[in-house]
Amino acid sequence: MRSGKVRNERIEFLRVCAIFGISIFHVLLVWFQQASGLSAVHPQMTVSHAEVLAVSFPSMWLMSIISLLGAWGNHVFYMISGFFLIASLAGKSRSRGFWRSQCSATLRRCIIIVLTLAFYVCIALLMNAYVMPLPGVGSSTWLGIDLEFIWLYLIFVALAPAIAWVIERIGSLRAEMTVVAMLVVVYLLNGYIAFFAQGSLDGRGLGDWRKQMSAVTYLFSFVFAGLIGKRLREADAANKASKLYKALAYLKSPSILKMLMALACACVIALTGILAFTGHNDILYDLSFKSTSIISFVLALLALILCATIPQAKTNDDGRRHARRFIASINMLAPGILGFYIAQSLMHALWYRASYYVMHALLAQAIQYGGVARVGLLAAFFAFGIIFAVAIAAFVCLFDCFTRQPALRLWKLA
Template structure:
């Protein structure tokens, strides 16, 4: 077997950051929804009574700065998902475009696509068996059974969108190589997609629970395809090292700016706009942060290998396993994280709002990191050895 080129540790570190960002997003998502609901309700008497009774969301809603900070955290979900697809587009689109010049392109890409699909399907099947075993022999997992399909369909919708993008990537690469106006064409499509997303977020958000084929739900899939195209655009714009340093500074400024915008909206009382700016997977802010983050990290890797680099590459390679595990085992980690948040709030008490909020945010961050570490460790000893044995990794 040919020796594989080590993955660029700069980009792998971004992939690992995306895993953490998604975990943090999921940890605080219910709290953000409840806190903004309190803020939009405007019933201060009921909120104070709920806060005195220990309602964490009511305590957080007392601080517009905290609500704004949660709004910023809520951006992390779409940010992490966009990073996942952008990195795929960054590597796959140029690779397929270049290969499309050679004979036997469709046959070779068909084999490559089957291999990628095999990794996804085997990973889902493996962890589905694990979830069923946990539910049967260790502790019940609500919604996880052979008689229900939601946990394998809607619960893993992101995985199935990824599979669909992998299937069409050879066609995208073929068209990319033959399109003379690929940059304006791709950018026009991305702008159109986010105009529709803006309509959804600000004008027609629809019901909280969406059907799998509801058009707003399908826009999530289209949005991730847009992120895939953006990755291809970033790949064709190699940055000079000096420019790369400026882009990294710009990325930090962009994150700080997004935080300030979310807090400013909350302080000004525009909580409805705050919610819209981080709406589900369609947030333009999240996409922009993901794009500038990838551009900042898309530099040649350091020449000297290190143990830290090897650890980053190993951890980042478990991103697919992490996605599947955090979805299938949601009830397990959700209960533990909620208990951690409640204990942090109870330890301080509602009498000191600022300290209580800081304790909750800190506990949530720690809980998120523990979830990430746990799932990456499981993936390291369960899925990755199987893929190596099948020569799929």
């Protein structure tokens, strides 16, 4: 959720990157699972020439990096919301009438989420009736666990005023120390899940403790980003001679932030490259297992801070023209992230079959050839998957821009 009327265009761009990252991750997920050797553990999974990916060092390296995009995009989604919403509400929580005003404001935010869900459920039912059958349509699983991230988002938004109120009362420093300590515990448990206790791929219901840890992990991303947003607001409001301002000046230094981001990306590329080169495909999968990846968390956090703190660069007239066009495109796509989340959960089968058919055919050809021909076919496999995923995400976001969003504005809910 954004506070205020002025958008931070870099954060809007980060939203779009999250949308594309999640889409690419979902298109390539099944291939990464199969190439990582999960088909040997789970015989129900069909091996469709994924062995040609498993023996290709560049393919496994690229897929392992792409596999981090799923959790990274989820963290970005929750972090951006917490960064603005909790920081804004914490500042307002000492004002008179806070709870009365926030009851109506929070209800309004929740109504937007529920109406968005209802809108895409109706579209999915129409698609199921007139285009193609959708697996599990209308079932409790389809509306429940398949939409886990949306229900979590709804809960986090509803809890945000209470979280902000508590943070403001106990103080930023004490809240930060508490959350950091709990984050350490959360990611120790996540590491245990990823490397020792993943469980059945089909058996992670809402009652499973690993599924509940996923919700806890994203809640802490939401809260921790809110604490950072609160600190940055305090630093902006503080006297420039204060210790707080001087301490956080390092956090807001563009050169230091860029260096940290570059270092983190280099470490991830090196680690995944070494594991792919040495054939540890199972460890590559464990590193990015669902919500447990601390790599995805750190990269999302650094990306958010970078986008939130680096000032807008000055451009010449031609640069401004191109920048305005680019910003206009970003502003059209970014608000569609909620709609895309719901659409890809409810109607994934609509585009999954098309992408799977083409990518399976490319691997079937690649397995018959060697040398340059195989390299070319594998390159085509990845190029198609990435372009297809980006195109689908852009289409859904544009559809959302011209359908759901005008309807919400008509009802004065946008």
